[in-house]
Amino acid sequence: MPDPRAEKTERPAPRPKPPNPPPALAPVPAPAARLGAGDPKEARRVARGRREIDASLDLHGLTQDQAYVRLLRFVEVGAATGARTLLVVTGKGRGEARVPFAEAPRGILRERFLDWVETEPLRSRIASVRGAHQRHGGRGAFYVFLKRRKG
Numbered sequence: 001m002p003d004p005r006a007e008k009t010e011r012p013a014p015r016p017k018p019p020n021p022p023p024a025l026a027p028v029p030a031p032a033a034r035l036g037a038g039d040p041k042e043a044r045r046v047a048r049g050r051r052e053i054d055a056s057l058d059l060h061g062l063t064q065d066q067a068y069v070r071l072l073r074f075v076e077v078g079a080a081t082g083a084r085t086l087l088v089v090t091g092k093g094r095g096e097a098r099v100p101f102a103e104a105p106r107g108i109l110r111e112r113f114l115d116w117v118e119t120e121p122l123r124s125r126i127a128s129v130r131g132a133h134q135r136h137g138g139r140g141a142f143y144v145f146l147k148r149r150k151g
Contacts, residue, residue, distance in 0.1 A: 039128075039145075046085055046143055047133035053143075054083035059109050060091050067109050068116060079125045079146050087132060088113065092140040110140065117144070 045051040057074045059067040071088065078086050093107020116122055117129050125146055132141035 040130075042085075042145060043130040043143055047136070051085060053085050053087045053136070054078065054081075056087035056089065058089040059113070060089065062109070064108065064112055067112070071113070071116060072122065075122055075125050075144070075146070078144075079149065082149060084146055084148070086144040086146065087136055087141060088144055089132075089137045089141040092138075107140070113142065 042051065046053060055074070055078055057070060059070065062070065067090075074086065074088070077083075090110040090113045091107060093110055114129075117126055127145045127147045129145070130143045132138060132143055136143070
């Protein structure tokens with residue numbers, strides 16, 4: 001009969017190491033990054049009230065589809081009339097602090113807005129997008145700087 005103490009002193013075989021993860025792919029560059037791009041001085045002028053906001057759009061209470069259609073129309077009209085600075089109010093969405101034990105939406109229009117400005121036809125008309133100053137809506141609003149009209 002084998003000695004029970006001998007079995008306890010035996011060590012289990014070491015576990016095989018997991019295979020190495022695949023090499024990280026190079027990050028895909030953002031498509032002509034609009035958010036935060038452009039002239040920061042221009043954004044400061046608008047925030048301080050030294051440059052007028054040509055028009056503003058409030059997307060509160062709209063569905064994603066309604067908000068997208070209104071945003072397209074708003075930027076189109078702004079570009080056609082020669083506006084340079086627009087204000088788009090998306091709202092902040094519900095934060096976890098307000099609804100501690102529920103899964104709350106986190107500003108879907110705000111998130112979608114940031115996606116929309118990176119796609120055509122908005123991308124070709126917008127020079128840059130910056131977060132708005134607190135007096136203009138803070139985290140729930142954006143300054144949209146349009147490209148200059150040619151001709």
